Amino acid sequence: MIEIIPAISVVKLRVARVQNGNLDNIKIYDERPLDMALKFQDHGIKKIHLIDIEGARKGRIMNQEVIETIAGYTDLAIDFGGGINDDDDIRLAFEHGANAIHASTIAVNNKDLFSSWIISYGRNKIILGADVNNGKIATRGWSKSTEVDVIDLVDYFHNQGILYVKCTDINCDDSLAGPPFDLYKKILNKFPDIRLMASGGVRSVEDIDKLQDLGVYGVIFAKAYYEGLIKLKDLEKYFS
Template structure:
């Protein structure tokens, strides 16, 4: 299973939110680039970048920082936040990003997702962020009536490479991942799932390993890395830094190092 450090950027700084609440942010480092280098030095095979300003505004806001991270590290970078049309995705790809993550667009303009998947094969991921099983949009500021499982099925038909599933009520809380929700969403589609939200320990990662046969192929870790509850090198040793031979073909095309 791939362990993917998260770098959330707000007003140019590396921060963590609590349950997606912009009013409950904590700055962990002034330089997202320094953080990216640190995680790569500790063995990260991929980085997960979120443009929080972009998610809130609806258009990318931290392109300079994202470009600097992509240039500073040699591992693939996946980016989400404010990517809601073809132009914004194309522009972020030009920054050196390996994969773009869309969320709101998947709900509001699913036909755009199909077009992007055709234009950027194996480089489009969908972020499904859920509250009580229903999909949240617009930087988690709104909640739709669409079930996460229904959206996963629809996006699989559009040809997405990966689904990143986040339980918002677990995000930033160090309360553990929502195993049942992850199993449910993994069971409904063959698209590889990356788990996000609430991971607090290596034990949580080992629990997620039980979902590998269902298609959960990676885990994004945020706050636990910054608080020291999880040491990246220990996590990688515990669950494997990248058993490429065990990864489904679709995920293997994502150029994990």
């Protein structure tokens, strides 16, 4: 059964959402991250995708207290990202309660360091962020384009032992136009043993079912829930 992973993005200790892949275009909601996390837990969710938007902007973790609060008051597994760029950052994330981290910028800019984390922390705790714009990897909170092909990046870290890959097509994110099914099919055909986490474009339970049929391991979503298109009760069938 596909793993259901709602995303909680944080700005100024509030739940937020990046709009149109632009870190300068943020929608802030009234909810606090802990309240949202408790709501997810109450409906059977086991894991959240927690994003430090301010950390992604500044290149260092800015909201570690949010990790600590959610870890302390819920039983949720926390996949954390945003501003993880060196050994101190990753230690800080784990010390405050993250169960796993996802990172993309460091994976492109310092492959040796990211590879060392897979060895030091284990392949269950390190998630490769492979976020793409027209097939090429984007870094620094999607603000910087590269010429790195997504398949080449996954291939490199597949050879280093990576197990989990989180992939967002930036052009689909926040669009509610549907996930990039062809992209995910291409990745899974090339790397059938990768646990692929699809992110971006999800608009319905039907999209989640289709991702499951493709063999996607987990689905990360935000806007479809926050805008009321997906109800938590509709997701309960995935927890049985």
